[in-house]
Amino acid sequence: MLSFDNFLQTEGMPIYLQIIRYIKQGLVAGTVQDGEELPSRRVLSALLAVNPNTIQKAYRILEEEGLVVSRSGAKSYIAADQTQIHQVRSELLEGDMRQMAGAMKQMGLTREAAHRLLDQLFCEEENT
Amino acid sequence: MLSFDNFLQTEGMPIYLQIIRYIKQGLVAGTVQDGEELPSRRVLSALLAVNPNTIQKAYRILEEEGLVVSRSGAKSYIAADQTQIHQVRSELLEGDMRQMAGAMKQMGLTREAAHRLLDQLFCEEENT
Amino acid sequence: MLSFDNFLQTEGMPIYLQIIRYIKQGLVAGTVQDGEELPSRRVLSALLAVNPNTIQKAYRILEEEGLVVSRSGAKSYIAADQTQIHQVRSELLEGDMRQMAGAMKQMGLTREAAHRLLDQLFCEEENT
Amino acid sequence: MLSFDNFLQTEGMPIYLQIIRYIKQGLVAGTVQDGEELPSRRVLSALLAVNPNTIQKAYRILEEEGLVVSRSGAKSYIAADQTQIHQVRSELLEGDMRQMAGAMKQMGLTREAAHRLLDQLFCEEENT
DNA sequence: GTGGTCTAGACCACC
DNA sequence: GTGGTCTAGACCACG
Numbered sequence: 001m002l003s004f005d006n007f008l009q010t011e012g013m014p015i016y017l018q019i020i021r022y023i024k025q026g027l028v029a030g031t032v033q034d035g036e037e038l039p040s041r042r043v044l045s046a047l048l049a050v051n052p053n054t055i056q057k058a059y060r061i062l063e064e065e066g067l068v069v070s071r072s073g074a075k076s077y078i079a080a081d082q083t084q085i086h087q088v089r090s091e092l093l094e095g096d097m098r099q100m101a102g103a104m105k106q107m108g109l110t111r112e113a114a115h116r117l118l119d120q121l122f123c124e125e126e127n128t
Numbered sequence: 129m130l131s132f133d134n135f136l137q138t139e140g141m142p143i144y145l146q147i148i149r150y151i152k153q154g155l156v157a158g159t160v161q162d163g164e165e166l167p168s169r170r171v172l173s174a175l176l177a178v179n180p181n182t183i184q185k186a187y188r189i190l191e192e193e194g195l196v197v198s199r200s201g202a203k204s205y206i207a208a209d210q211t212q213i214h215q216v217r218s219e220l221l222e223g224d225m226r227q228m229a230g231a232m233k234q235m236g237l238t239r240e241a242a243h244r245l246l247d248q249l250f251c252e253e254e255n256t
Numbered sequence: 257m258l259s260f261d262n263f264l265q266t267e268g269m270p271i272y273l274q275i276i277r278y279i280k281q282g283l284v285a286g287t288v289q290d291g292e293e294l295p296s297r298r299v300l301s302a303l304l305a306v307n308p309n310t311i312q313k314a315y316r317i318l319e320e321e322g323l324v325v326s327r328s329g330a331k332s333y334i335a336a337d338q339t340q341i342h343q344v345r346s347e348l349l350e351g352d353m354r355q356m357a358g359a360m361k362q363m364g365l366t367r368e369a370a371h372r373l374l375d376q377l378f379c380e381e382e383n384t
Numbered sequence: 385m386l387s388f389d390n391f392l393q394t395e396g397m398p399i400y401l402q403i404i405r406y407i408k409q410g411l412v413a414g415t416v417q418d419g420e421e422l423p424s425r426r427v428l429s430a431l432l433a434v435n436p437n438t439i440q441k442a443y444r445i446l447e448e449e450g451l452v453v454s455r456s457g458a459k460s461y462i463a464a465d466q467t468q469i470h471q472v473r474s475e476l477l478e479g480d481m482r483q484m485a486g487a488m489k490q491m492g493l494t495r496e497a498a499h500r501l502l503d504q505l506f507c508e509e510e511n512t
Numbered sequence: 513g514t515g516g517t518c519t520a521g522a523c524c525a526c527c
Numbered sequence: 528g529t530g531g532t533c534t535a536g537a538c539c540a541c542g
Contacts, residue, residue: 513541513542514540514541514542515539515540515541515542516538516539516540516541517537517538517539517540518536518537518538518539519535519536519537519538520534520535520536520537521533521534521535522532522533522534522535523531523532523533523534524530524531524532524533525529525530525531525532526528526529526530526531527528527529527530
């Protein structure tokens with residue numbers, strides 16, 4: 001089941017893109033499985049304190065990308081095979097890590113310092 | 129001098145925020161010093177292939193944050209003391225870095241895998 | 257209701273300022289009342305053949321002056337009490353009117369000629 | 385001789401247009417005659433506390449409109465025959481009075497009130 | 513050349 | 528539908 005517990009808005013990024021991204025991250029992590037039902041627009045809208053239209057937009061785009069199907073009524077289901085998931089994984093990791101590494105390098109961190117920072121960030125989260 | 133060589137646009141995030149972040153990273157890295165002049169609106173806009181107005185917006189916000197001074201007709205300069213730089217450093221580490229680490233964890237990436245990826249990206253860049 | 261029928265652009269003066277002035281004139285005239293809704297950005301932009309953003313700017317400034325209230329997703333409304341209206345009236349008479357009179361005098365127009373011209377223009381409009 | 389004593393900036397209108405306008409008003413009023421020398425860019429720039437480039441721009445446009453000629457060195461002279469002056473007069477009066485009448489009408493002033501206001505404005509100026 | 517502003521068009525989030 | 532924002536391009540005033 002896809003929980004939106006530690007969903008956190010990224011500054012500046014459109015909300016619907018953040019939702020798409022969050023769901024994709026769940027796919028990659030295996031937190032959400034093929035065929036699983038997505039939270040209804042109404043529920044998710046309440047959960048994230050976001051307008052239903054915005055949820056709808058995210059779902060629609062995911063559907064256009066072939067990762068989600070909408071069936072009878074307003075229910076949406078994950079429809080992603082392993083190939084797609086792998087592709088999404090590359091896409092996300094490529095983006096995130098590259099950005100992170102770029103930021104670290106640009107801030108003048110050595111590789112060692114970068115590793116230390118990474119460790120620190122991972123541990124911090126574990127204690128949360 | 130602040131070079132924008134390895135500036136890469138991130139999808140979704142407003143360009144002016146990315147520019148602000150890039151300059152802040154340079155400040156933290158010490159790549160750009162207090163009193164140094166910033167590239168002019170036109171030069172930087174040509175370099176990044178964005179509208180001069182977008183650069184203007186980034187510089188204006190940095191000025192409002194007290195990190196840059198601009199005078200009409202004259203150039204724009206960095207004006208940030210050590211206290212401000214330290215504050216910016218915290219802001220960046222607290223914000224961006226933590227967020228990326230969170231995303232990676234949410235994707236189920238182990239710490240070891242993250243380290244491997246980081247190494248890979250650092251080496252990749254070194255060969256460029 | 258505020259009609260923009262006889263709105264005519266003045267060369268050189270920024271459009272958004274002209275719109276602001278027009279609305280203020282309506283306030284002074286009592287053509288538009290407190291609590292009344294303003295035409296939406298799109299409607300007015302189509303009516304005046306200008307960009308919606310220009311309307312937006314005018315409305316935003318009026319809001320900053322406390323004469324209009326806007327809420328995202330909802331309409332914009334006039335919010336001006338009598339004190340504010342009186343103040344606007346003074347502002348308009350002191351500013352625009354005096355300025356035009358000054359320009360006419362500077363052109364060497366006698367008071368009589370000015371009166372004749374004024375009459376002429378009032379009649380002209382009446383026949384339209 | 386064209387004096388810039390009661391030159392007053394109109395809000396929002398570009399400075400170079402205001403200068404053009406002021407000179408045209410002088411032409412219409414007869415304050416400045418055909419063949420008369422315009423103040424040098426430097427002098428006028430100091431007088432109006434405006435950048436010489438801006439004066440230059442105004443003079444250049446007046447020259448393009450055929451109302452001014454630049455001769456040997458930086459000196460500029462009025463070169464406007466009666467036909468041209470008459471045309472400028474119409475242009476200015478049309479604009480100003482129409483705008484003033486429009487504003488008055490839009491503020492709901494009756495013709496009588498408009499005349500009273502006009503009188504008042506003319507008298508006020510006389511006492512200044 | 514510099515920075516500042518006005519207008520334009522597209523997109524976002526909300527009702 | 529509504530208002531809010533981001534990007535774009537042209538113009539203004541200044542050095």
